Each structure stands twice: as C-alpha cells, then as structure tokens.
Amino acid sequence: MKLSLSVLLLGSSQVLGLELQKPIKAAQVPSSVISSASDSNAPAYRDDLVSLHKSLVEISSISGNENEVGKFLVDYLSARDFVVQLEVLPPTNTSNPGKPRFNVLAWPGPNRHPSPKVLVSSHIDTVPPFIPYSRTDADPTADTVIAGRGSVDAKASVAAQIIALQSLLESGRIVGKEDSVMLLYVVGEETSGDGMRFFSDTRSQLSPPPDFKAAIFGEPTEGRLVCGHKGIFSCNITVKGHAGHSGYPWLGKSATEVLARGLVRVLDTDLGSSEEFGNTTVNIGLFEGGVAANVIPERATARLAVRVAVGPEIGGEKIVAQRLQDVMRSVDEDAFEFDCNSGYGVVKCDCDVEGFETTTVNYGTDVHYLQGNHTRYLYGPGTIFVAHGPDEAIKLGDLETAVEDFKKLILHALES
CATH class of the missing domain: 3.40.630.10 (Zn peptidases)
Known part of the structure; x- marks a missing residue:
C-alpha cells in the first residue's frame, strides 16, 4: 500500500523536507x-x-x-x-x-x-x-x-x-x-x-x-x-532597597533582608489548600541580590514556582498570586514589585x-x-x-x- 504523507505548515513559509551525565547503572x-x-x-x-x-x-x-x-x-x-x-x-x-x-x-x-x-x-x-x-x-x-x-x-x-x-x-x-x-x-x-x-x-x-x-x-x-493535578504559576519578585555602608545598617535598607523576610513569611503561610490536592507549595528557584559583603544591598530578586492546590482551573492561580503578594507586602508595603505570570488553578480529569x-x-x-x-x-x-x-x-x-x-x-x- 502506498504510504501517505502530507506536510502542514502553520506559522512558517518554508517547506519542511523529510531529511529534515553519566549513564545510569x-x-x-x-x-x-x-x-x-x-x-x-x-x-x-x-x-x-x-x-x-x-x-x-x-x-x-x-x-x-x-x-x-x-x-x-x-x-x-x-x-x-x-x-x-x-x-x-x-x-x-x-x-x-x-x-x-x-x-x-x-x-x-x-x-x-x-x-x-x-x-x-x-x-x-x-x-x-x-x-x-x-x-x-x-x-x-x-x-x-x-x-x-x-x-x-x-x-x-x-x-x-x-x-x-x-x-x-x-x-x-x-x-x-x-x-x-x-x-x-x-x-x-x-x-x-x-x-x-x-x-x-x-x-x-x-x-x-x-x-x-x-x-x-x-x-x-x-x-x-x-x-486531577495541581495548577501552577511563576512569579518574579524584585525588592528595591537603599545602599549604604554595612557598618551602619540603619542608614540604608537591605533589599535582601526584606526579600528574605517576605519569603519566609510566605513559606509559613497557607496560600490555599484543599482536601483533594493538599496545600499550595512554593519553590524559591532563584534568589539574587547585592554587590559585595560590606555593602547594604540596594536590589534583590527571586523567582518562584507555585503549585496551586485550589480552583477554579481558570482563575485559581490569580487567587493564590494575590494572597502571596499580600503576605509579602505585610513585611514591607512599598519595597516589592511583582511579575506573576499567567498559569492555572487545579485541573480536574x-x-x-x-x-x-x-x-x-x-x-x-x-x-x-x-x-x-x-x-x-x-x-x-x-x-x-x-x-x-x-x-x-x-x-x-x-x-x-x-x-x-x-x-x-x-x-x-x-x-x-
């Protein structure tokens, strides 16, 4: 029987040709x-x-x-x-x-x-x-x-x-x-x-x-x-502080300290839980800040991956993202900037x-x-x-x- 092949090009004007760690023990x-x-x-x-x-x-x-x-x-x-x-x-x-x-x-x-x-x-x-x-x-x-x-x-x-x-x-x-x-x-x-x-x-x-x-x-x-499975969204967080000499911390504002205190409070807070999916979890994937050990950090950033345990599927992630921001702003009302990317709430199958x-x-x-x-x-x-x-x-x-x-x-x- 003759073989059939058709090529559907969506989003491209070029025809696509057919010629187109260590191993585990x-x-x-x-x-x-x-x-x-x-x-x-x-x-x-x-x-x-x-x-x-x-x-x-x-x-x-x-x-x-x-x-x-x-x-x-x-x-x-x-x-x-x-x-x-x-x-x-x-x-x-x-x-x-x-x-x-x-x-x-x-x-x-x-x-x-x-x-x-x-x-x-x-x-x-x-x-x-x-x-x-x-x-x-x-x-x-x-x-x-x-x-x-x-x-x-x-x-x-x-x-x-x-x-x-x-x-x-x-x-x-x-x-x-x-x-x-x-x-x-x-x-x-x-x-x-x-x-x-x-x-x-x-x-x-x-x-x-x-x-x-x-x-x-x-x-x-x-x-x-x-x-069903948990939902997810990512969040990029930036904290703006005020640089200064580390010997006089009251003259500046440590962005890394503010960010660390905010993240600890988030980790200690129930951002949303359900009987079926357990609790919402937060992974602090990246944490960066400062320029030298003896300089009060003027800027700090973190990137989070949040596994959402509540619904609805469309919008559940926004509920959790707002809770996360509110918790962090309770540490410092003005220092935080958030870029929480779109995601979704729990997905039922x-x-x-x-x-x-x-x-x-x-x-x-x-x-x-x-x-x-x-x-x-x-x-x-x-x-x-x-x-x-x-x-x-x-x-x-x-x-x-x-x-x-x-x-x-x-x-x-x-x-x-």
Whole structure:
C-alpha cells in the first residue's frame, strides 16, 4: 500500500523536507521503578515496543531542540501507513537555528481523517541534561530496567500509545472506528506548553477542525488514572532597597533582608489548600541580590514556582498570586514589585474507568492547554519521582502494562 504523507505548515513559509551525565547503572535504579511483572507471557509486540522506546530515548530532544525526534516519528509512523502532518511552530529564542520545531499529527491510513473522536497525545521534549540510553539486559524481559533521559517522561507514554494503537488496528478491535483516533505529539511541554497551546490555537486550520469528545494524555502516573493535578504559576519578585555602608545598617535598607523576610513569611503561610490536592507549595528557584559583603544591598530578586492546590482551573492561580503578594507586602508595603505570570488553578480529569487505580499528582501537564469541551484522561507508565533526575528509568514490564492500559482507555473513549 502506498504510504501517505502530507506536510502542514502553520506559522512558517518554508517547506519542511523529510531529511529534515553519566549513564545510569542498574544498581542506581531506585526501588520505586521496580515492579513484580512476570515474564511468563511476553506480548507479541515486545520487540517493537523495546525498539521504538529505544529509538526515542537515544535521540536528544531537550526543549527547544525537538527537530530530530520529530523527524524520527514522521518516518516511523509514515512507514506504518499512518498519514502524518507537521505543525510548525514560530521560531523562539530557545529554538535551534535552521531546525524548525514542529508537532507531529497522525491518523491511521491510508487517508487523513478530519473528524476524530479521540485524541491520544503526549510530548516529545525532555528536560536537560541528555542522559544516554541503557538497559540491564541485552535480551529484554519484563524485569529489564531501561534508563536514559525521557525513558519515563514522556517517551515511555509516546512509545506505549503508538504500540497500543497499532495493536488495536492489527487485531481488528476498532474496525470501522479507525477514523475516530488521532495521535498528537507536541514540543515544549517541559517549558511553556507552547506546542499544545499552538495546536489548540491553530487546529481551526484543519478542515474541518477536529471536535474531540475525549483526549488521552500521557505522563508518568505510575500506571494510575489521574483524577486531577495541581495548577501552577511563576512569579518574579524584585525588592528595591537603599545602599549604604554595612557598618551602619540603619542608614540604608537591605533589599535582601526584606526579600528574605517576605519569603519566609510566605513559606509559613497557607496560600490555599484543599482536601483533594493538599496545600499550595512554593519553590524559591532563584534568589539574587547585592554587590559585595560590606555593602547594604540596594536590589534583590527571586523567582518562584507555585503549585496551586485550589480552583477554579481558570482563575485559581490569580487567587493564590494575590494572597502571596499580600503576605509579602505585610513585611514591607512599598519595597516589592511583582511579575506573576499567567498559569492555572487545579485541573480536574476523568478517572471513572473500570479497572484503574486512581490518584492525583502535583505536577503540571498539557491538559489545561487543549481547549474544548472534551473528557480528559491522564495516564502513563513510570514514576514522576525519577523523572527529571539522574536516575530516570523504567521497567519494561511497566511499559507493557501501559500498552494494555492505553488500549483500554482508547476503547473506553471510543465507546463512551
């Protein structure tokens, strides 16, 4: 059968051609990634799953430089008779010059299906630094541990989703419904969510625009279906003081002292909590100020990441941001300047699917950025506790379980 490939250029006038730390050791793998999966009944797709996951992890795709892994997915899906379209994002300061960033859209072939009912999606970017692929066994078993950057977050979900859909197609379990499923793999989730936001903003350019009834998002959830996750916003804080000789502190105003006192008060205050999501947490990611040890600091800055535990989804972050500012101004009414970037409150997902354990998570996802009135599912293999760290790794048995679970979710979404 002739393979089909079309290229959709959104935000770019150039046609995109198709030619377009230290490795982890087995002993370093945390016990949290070890499961009791049995190898007695290896699935028929094991080799394909291992191969696809390996290829994805071997390609460095740190946010802003996702071009190579995107091209790999284009080739992989096209060779399996998927119709593939590329959605090219406008260049950004983090982009690699000469290498466009693009989302990968795909439908089971041979024709593009304009009105899919179910979207299956994850992200192809990772956090830095790149960690090479490795695994504990040359001949994989369910107990094989696979390591490398993205092996969990979120290339495990990407590989499991693709193999799950292929398995459903090959088994004939979605005969007559092939045109109801669409794959979407986006860039930039780990930074600003610009890939999903761009897709959401521009999908009207697809003809006709897709009107999804359900979307299945892949993230590391330890194989549980997520009922919701915390919201998030970032805040840049500047304090203006008055410089002077450190021997006479009453003659100046220490910006670092004011900022430190304000931050401590914030950390000691409940900015918003709920029974389902716990308490709002604040991470002081950056703190800078002053010019010398014997000079009263005239200026100090901090950058915060705030995980929001209250709603509503649209506006919950503003409630917490205002509380944070009020608390800090109670230390000094005039010294603070705030630049709290837009975010969102708690995000609710559907978790009423038979056969799944459920949970809530503290991290952000692309779920919020896909606008529309659709059911939202969040699920994936691996644990967030090793994602973003030097010991990122997953068991093959957990990957295989995810394939079966994604099949269940796709079937459930199609039948709902």
